[in-house]
Amino acid sequence: MYDVVVIGGGPGGYAASIRTAQLGGRAAMVEASIIGGVCVNSGCIPTKVWHRAAYLLTNLRTAGDFGIKAALEGLDLDALKSRKDGVAGDIRLGMEGLLKNNGVELIPGRAVLKSPREVEVAGKILETRKIILATGGTLALPETPGLEDAALTTSQALDLTRLPASILVWGGGAIEVELAALLQVFGVKVTLIEKERRILPREDHDASQRVAQGLRELGVELLTRCDLTSVTPAKGGFDAKLGGAEERTINVERVLISARRPNTAGLGLNGLGIKLNDEGGIQVNDFLETTASGVYAIGDCTGGWMLSHAASAMAVTSAENAMGQTKKFPFHLISRGIWTIPEVGAVGLSEEEAEKQGREVETGSFPYAINGLAMARNEMAGEVKVVFDPEFGEILGVHIVGAGATELIGEAVLAMQLEGTVKELAAGFRVHPTYSEAVVDAARDALGWALYLPKR
Numbered sequence: 543m544y545d546v547v548v549i550g551g552g553p554g555g556y557a558a559s560i561r562t563a564q565l566g567g568r569a570a571m572v573e574a575s576i577i578g579g580v581c582v583n584s585g586c587i588p589t590k591v592w593h594r595a596a597y598l599l600t601n602l603r604t605a606g607d608f609g610i611k612a613a614l615e616g617l618d619l620d621a622l623k624s625r626k627d628g629v630a631g632d633i634r635l636g637m638e639g640l641l642k643n644n645g646v647e648l649i650p651g652r653a654v655l656k657s658p659r660e661v662e663v664a665g666k667i668l669e670t671r672k673i674i675l676a677t678g679g680t681l682a683l684p685e686t687p688g689l690e691d692a693a694l695t696t697s698q699a700l701d702l703t704r705l706p707a708s709i710l711v712w713g714g715g716a717i718e719v720e721l722a723a724l725l726q727v728f729g730v731k732v733t734l735i736e737k738e739r740r741i742l743p744r745e746d747h748d749a750s751q752r753v754a755q756g757l758r759e760l761g762v763e764l765l766t767r768c769d770l771t772s773v774t775p776a777k778g779g780f781d782a783k784l785g786g787a788e789e790r791t792i793n794v795e796r797v798l799i800s801a802r803r804p805n806t807a808g809l810g811l812n813g814l815g816i817k818l819n820d821e822g823g824i825q826v827n828d829f830l831e832t833t834a835s836g837v838y839a840i841g842d843c844t845g846g847w848m849l850s851h852a853a854s855a856m857a858v859t860s861a862e863n864a865m866g867q868t869k870k871f872p873f874h875l876i877s878r879g880i881w882t883i884p885e886v887g888a889v890g891l892s893e894e895e896a897e898k899q900g901r902e903v904e905t906g907s908f909p910y911a912i913n914g915l916a917m918a919r920n921e922m923a924g925e926v927k928v929v930f931d932p933e934f935g936e937i938l939g940v941h942i943v944g945a946g947a948t949e950l951i952g953e954a955v956l957a958m959q960l961e962g963t964v965k966e967l968a969a970g971f972r973v974h975p976t977y978s979e980a981v982v983d984a985a986r987d988a989l990g991w992a993l994y995l996p997k998r
Contacts, residue, residue, distance in 0.1 A: 543669045544570050546864050547661045549653040549809070550676035552579020554841035554853030556637055558674045561861035563644040570670075571641065572663055574652040578634045579678050580802075580842075581850035584697035587633060589720060591626040592700065593881045596727040600883065607920055617728055619703045626700060655810040658836045672836050672864035675824060676853065677809065679802040679842035684712075688773035692780040694796040696721060705730050706795035710782050712770050714741030716880045717800040719753060723882045725798075726760045733792060735768040735784060744847075745878070746892035746941040748907070748927055753882055753943060756923055760883065773797060804843045821845030828870040830860040838864055852876045877955050879948035884910075884924045887951030890939030890958060893929050904932045906964070906988025908995070910944040913983075914975035921945040926984040928964060935963030940984075946977045953981060964988050 546562040548555045551573030562569040571577075581587060595617070605612050641648055651663040661668045681695055694709070696717060707730065711722045714736030726732045734741070734757070741757075741764065742750040754764055767787035774781050779795035804823035811824070814834040819825040823845025830838045838860040841853025859871045880886035896903045910916040910924035924944020930937050940954035957967055968985035972978040986992045 543671065544568050544647075545670070546570075546672045546674060546861065547572065547653075547668050547670040548674045548676055549661065550579070550678055550841075550843070551575075551577035551637075551648070552676060552678050552841065552853065553581050553850040554678075554857045555579075555674070555676035556641070557854045557857035558676060558840065558861045559646040560640060560644045561858050562865060563646050565862065565865045567861075567865050569645075570647040570649050570668060572649045572651060572653040572661065572668075574650075576634065577637050577641075577648070578630065579850070582630050582633050582637075584700060585717075586850050587630055588626045588700045589696075589724070590881065591622065591629055592724050593720075595622055596724045596883065599727055604920065617705075619705065623701060623703060652808070654808065655814055655816075655837070658814060658834050673838065674857075674860050674864060675809070675832070675837065675839040675843055676841050676857065677805045677843040678853075679848055680805040681799070682801045682803040683799060684770075684801065686770055686772060688775075688780070689770070689797060689799075691775065692773045692782070692794075692797040693799045696798070696800045699725075699798060706779070707731060708733075708779070708794045709796050709798055710735065710770070710792065710794045711798045713799075713801060714738065714743065714764075714766070715800075716742065716878065716886075718798070719757065720881050721798060721800065722762050723757060723760060726757075726762050727883065732761070733763040733765065733794065735765045735770060737767065737769045737786065739766055741766065742880070742886075744892075745880075745886065745888055746927060746929070746939070747894060748925065749886055749888060749892075749941045749943050752884075752923070752925060753880070753886060756882060756884055756943075759923075770797070802842070802848060804845050806843055819845055829863050829868065830856055830871050831863070836864075847876060847878060849876065849878065872959070875955055875959055877951050879951065881948065884921070884944045885942075885947040887942040887947035887949070887954075888940065889951055889955050890937070891929060892939060892941065893927075896929055896938050901931060901938065902933060903929060903938065904988060905929050906984050906986070906992075908980045908983035908987055908992065910977075910980060912994055913977060913980045915977055915979075916945065918975060919945070926950075926980045928967070928981075928984045928988045930964040930988055935965050937962065937964055937967065940981070942981075944977065944980070950977055950981060953978065 545567030548571045559569045559571040711734040771785040772783045817825045817833045824839035840856035842848045877889040907927040911922045927941045929939040
């Protein structure tokens with residue numbers, strides 16, 4: 543008998559399996575495809591290879607500002623694809639090695655829950671004390687007339703060896719804005735549509751506006767309060783009919799689709815009375831346990847933000863609880879990273895979310911435009927914003943747009959995890975010149991004593 547059977551071999555399932563083994567449990571990990579999940583094979587890692595290429599292209603195009611004369615011959619997509627595939631392959635090999643090193647049994651096949659203590663794989667019953675569901679998410683193709691022939695999924699986009707001349711990106715979430723920025727840098731004419739009033743509707747409004755400005759400066763056309771109603775074949779590709787605030791038809795070569803939904807079908811959840819939440823994901827409590835005792839769920843299959851690092855963090859908590867501990871998962875510390883140009887890093891509540899909760903809210907901010915390192919490197923687009931409760935100084939959220947934002951947000955997460963106040967953040971000091979100084983400067987502005995901003 544196993545102590546824990548983990549279903550799914552992405553970042554969450556992988557981490558849950560190893561943590562179970564570290565705690566002395568006998569663990570098995572069931573995977574229906576290849577390990578690594580979306581993150582390693584067609585998401586986080588491949589897009590960061592693309593992001594690096596876009597970053598280098600941008601630097602080469604602006605090298606003249608630093609007295610460097612460089613000729614740019616173009617972009618070799620075959621070489622980029624080879625690099626992407628190689629990195630993903632290396633990570634998978636490392637994962638397989640560590641699973642073996644920790645004594646985790648890797649079982650290929652599709653799993654079905656027969657009871658809270660039994661999992662069927664390829665006709666064989668695995669008996670276990672606890673189960674952790676880490677089945678991830680799957681593509682959600684909208685039922686829009688004519689879309690199927692025009693659709694280009696994110697996975698397909700990352701395998702392209704020829705770029706389309708033009709593309710319609712449908713949606714203004716994190717994945718969509720990332721790929722819109724990268725494709726535009728690569729020379730594709732990008733139009734992005736979002737049905738809400740602004741892109742990144744789940745992020746702070748100031749962050750959203752700065753990213754929108756950055757996308758427009760790259761050349762991306764943004765259409766908000768706009769939706770796709772139909773697609774028809776046409777010369778040069780497809781005619782995409784748009785509805786909403788601005789009704790029009792645009793001709794594009796492809797339509798990029800990246801919307802995802804929790805992968806919960808075919809698991810046998812109904813037979814165990816496992817309920818789904820409003821987002822279609824598996825409902826869990828503060829301890830990550832489902833409505834079936836002894837069955838836990840983590841990561842994308844629970845809905846929410848659908849972030850691989852959230853899955854990995856949830857994996858640790860779920861494995862520890864499956865092995866007898868009782869730890870609550872700190873959902874409020876799940877940070878977000880968006881690799882646009884400039885980057886976005888965020889954690890906690892936006893200003894709007896805090897106000898909707900009835901919290902008394904104040905903010906402080908500091909622009910990259912007067913940060914020494916940003917000026918030296920000509921990366922002055924961006925801002926750090928701190929949202930806090932003025933009564934106790936509790937940090938409710940931190941929102942960063944700018945170079946290195948996805949790294950900088952880590953210190954905000956740590957400050958909130960340790961229950962540091964905005965006063966303590968403002969009293970800090972950082973190496974000069976660094977982007978991290980902007981975090982301290984934003985906290986000082988929050989308290990009204992910013993040293994490098996005009997008096998209010």
